[in-house]
Structure formats: C-alpha cells, structure tokens
Amino acid sequence: MPKKQDKRELTEVFQSSDKIYAPSKKIIKEANVPDYEKTLKNAAKNPLKFWEEAAMDLTWFKPWEKTFDDKKKPFYKWFVGGKCNLAYNALDRHVGTEIENKLAIIFEDENGTEKKYTYKELYFEVNKLVNALRGYGVKKGDRVAIYMPNIPEISMAMLACAKIGAMHSVVYAGFSSQALADRINDARAKVIFTADGSFRRGKVIDLKSIVDEAIKQTKTIKRVIVVKNNKQPIKFNKKLDVWFDDFIKGQPTEAKAAKMDAEDPAFVLYTSGTTSKPKGIVHVHGGYPVGVLRTIKWVFDLKGDEVFWCTADPGWITGHSYIIYGPLLAGITTVQYEGMPDMPEPDRIWKVVEKYNVNVLYTAPTLIRAMMKYGAKWPQMHAMPSLRILGSVGEPINPEAWKWYHKYVGKGKCPVMDTWWQTETGMNMITPLPSAPLKAGSACKPFPGIIADVVDKKGKKVPVGKGGFLVIRNQWPSMIRTIFNNPERYIKTYWSEVKGVFFTGDVAFKDKDGYFWIQGRTDDVLKVAGHRIGTAEVESSFVSHPAVVEAGVIGVPDPVKGEVIKAFLILNAKAVASDELKIEIIKHVRHNLGPVAVIKEVEFVDKLPKTRSGKIMRRVLKAKELGLPLGDTSSLV
Numbered sequence: 001m002p003k004k005q006d007k008r009e010l011t012e013v014f015q016s017s018d019k020i021y022a023p024s025k026k027i028i029k030e031a032n033v034p035d036y037e038k039t040l041k042n043a044a045k046n047p048l049k050f051w052e053e054a055a056m057d058l059t060w061f062k063p064w065e066k067t068f069d070d071k072k073k074p075f076y077k078w079f080v081g082g083k084c085n086l087a088y089n090a091l092d093r094h095v096g097t098e099i100e101n102k103l104a105i106i107f108e109d110e111n112g113t114e115k116k117y118t119y120k121e122l123y124f125e126v127n128k129l130v131n132a133l134r135g136y137g138v139k140k141g142d143r144v145a146i147y148m149p150n151i152p153e154i155s156m157a158m159l160a161c162a163k164i165g166a167m168h169s170v171v172y173a174g175f176s177s178q179a180l181a182d183r184i185n186d187a188r189a190k191v192i193f194t195a196d197g198s199f200r201r202g203k204v205i206d207l208k209s210i211v212d213e214a215i216k217q218t219k220t221i222k223r224v225i226v227v228k229n230n231k232q233p234i235k236f237n238k239k240l241d242v243w244f245d246d247f248i249k250g251q252p253t254e255a256k257a258a259k260m261d262a263e264d265p266a267f268v269l270y271t272s273g274t275t276s277k278p279k280g281i282v283h284v285h286g287g288y289p290v291g292v293l294r295t296i297k298w299v300f301d302l303k304g305d306e307v308f309w310c311t312a313d314p315g316w317i318t319g320h321s322y323i324i325y326g327p328l329l330a331g332i333t334t335v336q337y338e339g340m341p342d343m344p345e346p347d348r349i350w351k352v353v354e355k356y357n358v359n360v361l362y363t364a365p366t367l368i369r370a371m372m373k374y375g376a377k378w379p380q381m382h383a384m385p386s387l388r389i390l391g392s393v394g395e396p397i398n399p400e401a402w403k404w405y406h407k408y409v410g411k412g413k414c415p416v417m418d419t420w421w422q423t424e425t426g427m428n429m430i431t432p433l434p435s436a437p438l439k440a441g442s443a444c445k446p447f448p449g450i451i452a453d454v455v456d457k458k459g460k461k462v463p464v465g466k467g468g469f470l471v472i473r474n475q476w477p478s479m480i481r482t483i484f485n486n487p488e489r490y491i492k493t494y495w496s497e498v499k500g501v502f503f504t505g506d507v508a509f510k511d512k513d514g515y516f517w518i519q520g521r522t523d524d525v526l527k528v529a530g531h532r533i534g535t536a537e538v539e540s541s542f543v544s545h546p547a548v549v550e551a552g553v554i555g556v557p558d559p560v561k562g563e564v565i566k567a568f569l570i571l572n573a574k575a576v577a578s579d580e581l582k583i584e585i586i587k588h589v590r591h592n593l594g595p596v597a598v599i600k601e602v603e604f605v606d607k608l609p610k611t612r613s614g615k616i617m618r619r620v621l622k623a624k625e626l627g628l629p630l631g632d633t634s635s636l637v
C-alpha cells in the first residue's frame, strides 16, 4: 500500500497542448462510431444497457439473468447466471462460418521463419491440446503456468486452458527462474508449458533451463510440456518433460468447451504492486471478453477482415487482450512476431507491416522512441499503404513521439489511439476512438460506459489543469475480480485509498476540454520500457546480495525506455566498495529478476532518507537525483 510520504506531490500544474488533430471526413464516414460525442453521451446515460448490448456480440450457452450485481462490493459480478467460455468465443464459434478459412495467426520469427494458421487449423490444434491435457488430468479450476516466447503455441496453450476452464498463468519469458518459481507457487500450478529456447537479437535464450531451475523450488508441477522452437539441446527429464508434439500426437481434433459460469475465473496474470510480492490479477470468462471485444472493435475500428499487429508480448495483459483474445474474439488475423523489431536492420518492423498488409499497428512509446533514434528515413522507405489505425500503450507517450509516429508511420493519415489501461482493467479504458479529435500526448476521454475522474485524497474533483489521482467511478465487465489467494489485498489496494472508487495508482490531470493527460504512477511501480516492475521487488533483490544491507530504488527518466532503475545501496561493514562489486551486484539482480530489470546505475551511500517509522523515502531520493524541490519533508528523520 503506498504511504502518504511516498506519493508524488500533487500540487504541480501541468502543461497541455491544445492543438487538435481533427479526424478526416473519410475516417468519420468509415468509422464504426461516427459520432463520438453522441456515443459517449448515450453510453453515459445508461452504462449497463451499453454493456448488455456489447455482451450480445458474444455467444452464450445460457443467457444471463442479471447484468450487474453489487451486493458483495467490491466483489462485483457481471452477467450473473450466464454460461459461456472464453475460448469458445475466441475460436469455436467461428468454425462453420465463413471465418473458419481466414487466417487466425500469422507468425514470423527474427530469422524469417513463417507459419500461418487458419481458424479451422487453430481450432484443431487447440482441441488436440485440450484432449491431451484432459487425458493428463487437467480440469476446470486447475492452474497451468505458461513460460513461452511469442509463438503460436502460446496462443494454443492459453486457448486450450480456457476451453477446459483451467486458469492459465502466463509468466513473461523475460522473468527469471526465481520470479517464475514465486508465481508458480502462488498459483500452485500443476503443469507448465515452455519452449527449448527463444530468439532474441540473433541469440538463443535458453528458456527450458530457467524452467528447470524454477521447478526445483516448487512442489506442484507434475508435467513440463516443451515446444521444440529452435532445436537447441535441452536437459530432458523423462519423468517430467514431454515434447509438445508428442503430447498432442494422435489426439482427436474435436473437443467440447467447458460450460463456464460468467463469473468463473479464466486466468490469473501476475503484476507488480507496491510490495515485493506480485499480485495475481484474476479475470473471468464472461465480462472479460465483453470488454475486450467491444474495445478492439471500436478503438481500432475493425470491419472484420483486418490484419492486426500488437507488438507486445503475450506475457503481459496487452498481449492477452490484444494479441490473442481480442483479435480472435473479433474473428480477424493477428500477427505474432518473435524477436526484435530492429533485426537485422532498423526497418524490420516496417517490413513486417508491409509484408503482411497490417491494418492496425498497436505498439508502445518505448519502441516508437527507439525507432525515432534510428531516424525517419527507415519508415520513409516503406509506404505501408495498408495501415489504417495506430495505437500506443503502456506508458505516457510524449508529444514528440506521438507526432513522429503520426507523421512517419501513419503518413499523417492514420489516427493514433493512445490507450490508457492496466492489467487490472483488462481492456482499454481512457482512449480516443478514430472519430475523436486528437491531441498529441493525451489519451483523450474515457471509453463509452466508463466514468473516470481526477480527484484528491478525499475523493474531491480537482480543478482543471491540476494533477490528482486517476480513479474510475463506476464498474465495467472486464474489471479485475480479485487478487488470487488474497481478497483482502484486492480491497486494500483498489477500493480503500479513495472511498467508493477504483484507485488506479496513476496521476493525471484533465484539461478544459475534458481530455485526460496521464502523468505516471503515484506509487512505487516503475515502467521500464513499458514493463511493469515494483521498486520493492527490485530492492528486495538487491538486499538478497550478501554485500548489501539496505537498498532504495527509484525510476529515473530515460529518453528511450521511459524509465530505468537507479539504486542507492548501503553495504555491510565488511564489503569494500568498488566498481567490480557494483557490476557483481547488478549481475546478481539481473539474474534474480530477469532482463526486465534494466539497471542504469548503482550508488553506494552511507544513509538512506527515512521516515520515523523506518520507511525509505524514495520521493526524496528521486527529487535529489533529478534536482527537484524536496516537497514536504516533515516526516523525514
């Protein structure tokens, strides 16, 4: 829980730009939602009706009896009594329609290997996996861990779990064995999916050995299913390991989807919070796809035949909602690319867009800034006529990056959808639609049916232009249901900071036109290259090095990665400060947390600024580091 002294001062007055990028006549004419303001107004009149209509886009085995139930708030329920299945909606229902022969997945890896699956082919593969998993005893309610690269088999594994009603817990393959073990243990996962290795910048990352290391520290894993991805040798443990292809060999290509209650959990996805223990965010079979399908259709203006490329990794919520479930729920084609966007040359990303006629490109500011560094000549070499809509997610996009993206990638014709949302929200929450007037660097207004606001600690609206806490005033179908194994933490983190509203942990301000400008986190969560990581997690990893007794970690601005980590460390009496020791400690943390922890600098100090109760005041460290005013230091000892 963030404490008062750790929060950013909320008195700053921010600057916004009022230049409007008006939608073209053509865009308005073609848009699924041509009248932006009217649609917002209509949805605001009756959000429940709005979501009921959205839910009709899915297939229900049994219709719901009650749209929304807040009797046990904040454990809200949606579509109560309804029966459905997330994977059935993403896959099965398209089979037997004209969608079945359409490409569901286009895959390419860094070396240029290509694979394509139609909906029908994907359906068969998933069914084989469902049958194999069921044969192995995986059933409704079980948890299955997934630690894989961005390859078609990760989509298959996720869909197969959802079809059975087992919860998948995908762990980003840039996390370390320790982080993976912690997540397996919290979820008590029975089975894990992985691959021999993954391609990254021409190198092979050995994933299987990370899994081997992790499961030494767990008791629940009974099977390791390994995709032969790049044929590098692995240590094969006959008792535990099975090759993916052998696992599904000979299995029937038909399988029935489990009839799930709308409120049955579909998956858990761990994300960083303010303590060193990650939170298992739980999403459900009914509401989650309602929110994801409605947002992907409207924000990215889908007509039904798009090629959609979200460059995130399936290991994050962006990948869950907009690489896998969103595009498949909508029956369009999703692109999975395994590797770096600048390999072998900085225009690989634009080449992929052209090669597959990508219509929607959804990426992160950190990637846009990395491409800006290479120069506009690279996107200028590619006309990319198929592109219609651009998206951005994961961190605030600075106006310069927005304009560059709009001008050189979208050639001035493609609206940029800056989508603000979180693992907890499941879907885009504050975002323009293509028919909205845009401002570079603003996520625009809340999606229809969502009521967001900027308030002070007491929940009072702050004046226009003044920073405050970003909160959501109402509920929505794809919202987090609980924290796995920890309902108290769910209540405390999201529903106790400001009374009666969902606390996002972000700081924002609204301008005179009601546009939201997101400023970053108020708590101790960092966004390093768009990846969410907690300062407490990083600190506890530093302290696990024998030479370190105390650590204070802050995020410092980085022109490409958004934020990188700086650590202030107190060494134990025996340790001798040296550059070698710094390197050794950084290595230790990278090994401990995985490559997500990008550490820019380590500084050895004698003291750390603390409150009387002994809490490290990261705010003070940060202000000093950046040469900013210290703010309220009354609690500083």
Ligand code: WTA
Pocket (backbone or CB within 6 Å): 271, 316, 317, 318, 392, 393, 394, 395, 396, 397, 418, 419, 420, 421, 422, 423, 424, 443, 504, 505, 506, 518, 519, 520, 521, 527, 530, 531, 532
């Ligand atoms: C940040 C990622 C500004 C924000 C989908 C949020 C953003 C956190 C934006 C959630 C955006 C995400 N503008 N900030 N468009 N999108 N964020 O859970 O701080 O990995 O709270 O979900 O990312 O990160 P998460």
